[in-house]
Amino acid sequence: MHGSGSLRRWRLSATLLALYVGLVLLPVALAAVQGLEARPWRDELATGLGLAGFTMLLMEFLLSGRFKRLSAQVGQDRVMQFHQVMAYVLVGFLLLHPFLYSLPMGDTPPTVPPGEEWLRLPLWPGLTGMFAWVLLAMLVFMAIARDELPMRYEAWRISHGLGALLIALFGLHHTLEAGRYSQDVWLTGFWVLAVLVAVASLIHVHVIIPLRQRRYPLRVATVRQEAERTWTVELEPDTEAGHPGSPFPYRAGQFAWLKLERPLFRITEHPFSIASAPAQWPRIAFAIKEAGDFTNGIGELAQGTRAYLDGPYGHFTLDENDARPLVLVGGGIGMAPIMALLRELRARQSHRTLVVVQTNRSTAQQLYTAELEDLTRELDLRVHYMLSDPPEDWNGLIGLPDATLVQQVVRLPLQDCVYYLCGPPAMIDTLEHGLLSRLRIPAGQVVSERFRYTLGTRRGSSTRLLTAAIGSALVILAGVAWFAVR
Ligand SMILES: Cc1cc2nc3c(=O)[nH]c(=O)nc-3n(C[C@H](O)[C@H](O)[C@H](O)COP(=O)(O)OP(=O)(O)OC[C@H]3O[C@@H](n4cnc5c(N)ncnc54)[C@H](O)[C@@H]3O)c2cc1C
Incomplete structure (x- = not known):
C-alpha cells in the first residue's frame, strides 16, 4: 500500500516537472510559430533565454506560494529546494540575455554597431530592462549572502518578495515593449496572464490568507519550558473573539505558519511543526526552540496572546494503510x-x-x-x-x-x-x-x-532533487537552442 503511495507521489512529481518544463517552453514555442524572419542564431538565443528565463522567474512566485495539496504530496522543503535551484538557472539565463545581443562573436558582426542606441531599444523599455537586470543581480546576491547580511530574516523575506515583484513588473514592460515576438497577441496574452498569476500568488499569501485567518482567532493557553531554550506553546480557539470552534484540520506530523499578535511581531509569521495529535483538539501544541528574534521571546509569551495559524502544510504524515514498523x-x-x-x-x-x-x-x-x-x-x-x-x-x-x-x-x-x-x-x-x-x-x-x-549537502534526496532540476533545466536549454538555430 505504501508502495502505491510512493508511486503516486513519483507520478505526481514527474507530471509537475513536465508541466513546469512545458510552461517554460510555451512562450518559446509561441515565438517560434509566428513565422518571423530568423535572425543570427545568437540573437535568437538571447531572445530564447529571455523568454524562458522570464517565465521561470514568474514560476518562482508559484513555487514559493502556499499550496496545501502540493506541500502534502511533494513536501514543502522539496518545492523550496527546486525554487532555489531554478533561481540559479533563470538568473544565468537572464544575466546572459542582454550580452548575447551585443557581444561580437567570430565572423558574425554585432547586430548593434557600438555607439548607436543602447541595444537599439527605445528609452523606457531599455531602462525597465536594465532596472530588472540590476535588481535581479541584487536579489541573487542578497539570497546567497542572506545569513551574513545585517538584517532580520523577515526584512529579507519582504525585500525578496517586493524585489521579485518589481523585477516581474519591469520585466513585463520590457518584454511587451521591446520584445520582437511579444507583439503577437497570443504571447502578449501569455505574459499578462502569467504576471497576473504571479501577483495573485503573492496576494494570496500576504492578503487573502491573513484575512481568512481573522475568522479563526486562537489564544495562547499555556507556555512551559520543555528543555534548554525550548518551549511548548499550547493554543486554543478563542471562541469569545469569534472562533467557530471547528477543529484545525491537520494530520499528525504537518506544520503550520504561526503568527502571534505581539506589538513587535505584528507582521511576522514562522513555520512550526505541530507537536500535538489532532485528537488533542481543542489544544494545539508547538515545541519551539530559541533560534533568533522571534523565537527568543517565546518563553515570555503571555497567556491569552492572540495567535493565528495558516496551514496545514507538509508531507511528514503516516500512511494509514501501512502496518510496517x-x-x-x-x-x-x-x-x-x-x-x-x-x-x-x-x-x-x-x-x-x-x-x-x-x-x-x-x-x-x-x-x-x-x-x-x-x-x-x-x-x-x-x-x-x-x-x-x-x-x-x-x-x-x-x-x-x-x-x-x-x-x-x-x-x-x-x-x-x-x-x-x-x-x-x-x-x-x-x-x-x-x-x-x-x-x-x-x-x-x-x-x-x-x-x-x-540545498543542504547535496546528498540523500537532495541529489535526486538536483538531478530532476538540472534535467529540467537541460530540457529547457535544449528547447531554447532549437529555437536559436531553427
Ligand atoms: C517546515 C518547518 C517546520 C519547522 N518546525 C519547527 C519546530 O517545530 N520547532 C522549532 O523550534 N522550529 C521549527 N522550524 C524552524 C523555525 O521556523 C525557525 O527556527 C524560526 O522561524 C526562526 O525564527 P527567528 O526569527 O527566531 O530566527 P531568525 O534568526 O529570524 O531565523 C533563523 C533561521 O530560521 C529560518 N526562518 C526564520 N524565519 C523564517 C520564516 N518566516 N520562514 C522560514 N524560515 C524561517 C531561516 O532559515 C533563518 O535563517 C521549522 C521550520 C520549517 C521550515
Missing part, C-alpha cells in the same frame, strides 16, 4: 513532529512496531523523556537516546546519527521499515544518503522534513 529519528527540535506521530499512534491504539532515536548535543536538550517512557508502556516502542557531547556517566549512544546507527539499533529487517527523519538538514542528508545508498532502502520508505530551506 516505523523508525523515527529526531534531531533536537526535530522531535516535535515525531512526537505528534507518536501521540497520534497512541490515540489510534496502534500495534505498529516503533523505534525512536532522539539525538541531541547534551542531556539538557533532551525532549519529552518522561512522556516517551510512558509511551513505551502503551505502544510497541523502543526509545534510544544519542548525544554528541555526553556527560561522563552517560550510558546511551554517542555521536551523530548515520546508517551504522540505524543498523545498530533497529534490530528488524531494515528493508521492511519505513523511516521518518526530522532535524538539521545535515543530519537528514547524512541519514538519507546512508539509507538510500548504503542500506538500499527504497526512496518511498524514507520521509523527511527539513527545518531550513537549503
